[in-house]
Amino acid sequence: KKFFGGKKEKQPPPSLTDASNSANARSDAIMEKIKKIDIELVRYKEQIKKSRGPAQQRAKQKALQLLKQKRMYESQSDAAQQQAFNLDQVSFAQESIKDTVATVEAMKQGAKDMKKQMKVMKIDKIEDVRDDMEDLLDMTREVQDVMSQSFGVPDYVDEDDLEAGKCEHRDVKVDCLCCHRAMQDCGGGGGGLFFSLFLFFVLRPFASYLTCCPP
Numbered sequence: 001k002k003f004f005g006g007k008k009e010k011q012p013p014p015s016l017t018d019a020s021n022s023a024n025a026r027s028d029a030i031m032e033k034i035k036k037i038d039i040e041l042v043r044y045k046e047q048i049k050k051s052r053g054p055a056q057q058r059a060k061q062k063a064l065q066l067l068k069q070k071r072m073y074e075s076q077s078d079a080a081q082q083q084a085f086n087l088d089q090v091s092f093a094q095e096s097i098k099d100t101v102a103t104v105e106a107m108k109q110g111a112k113d114m115k116k117q118m119k120v121m122k123i124d125k126i127e128d129v130r131d132d133m134e135d136l137l138d139m140t141r142e143v144q145d146v147m148s149q150s151f152g153v154p155d156y157v158d159e160d161d162l163e164a165g166k167c168e169h170r171d172v173k174v175d176c177l178c179c180h181r182a183m184q185d186c187g188g189g190g191g192g193l194f195f196s197l198f199l200f201f202v203l204r205p206f207a208s209y210l211t212c213c214p215p
Helices: 016-050 054-120 123-147 159-168 172-187 189-201 204-209
Strands: none
Touching: 016 054
């Protein structure tokens, strides 16, 4: 090892974070000195109020000297705070650039991955899958239609069956009135009219106990 004439190791330059921390620490130290001066000023102001003559003059001189020191320290503190602020701005800009670079790299990688995936996916295959899905849905609807049909029920009913069903389900009162109209049509004359009125006014309240007239 060489003790004389050797090259000194080059120290790495301070980082922005280190410089900002140093400026902030210097500003904090100066602010502590200003606080101590404020305490001394309060003490000398009390002496100035209470003393007279030479003692009062000495107290005033001490207070003026402290005020000069306070102003000097305030100027130094402002400078240190401004330096720390500038360093923080530069550090923020540097971090923003790093974030931008990382974002661009991530976007490039994402674009490469998307290109690889698009090579695997073919539009023809996607359309085939869509057509298969439509066919399956159509088959499902047909199965549901078949399963929704009733068992043992005639598929076709015409108008004659509907009219016959209406006649079969008429109640006794309507059937008796139909017989009344039929006797009007068949009886004719005064006797038929008298008998029809008799059925309508006298026997109508008992229509629920009567059976329908045969056709």
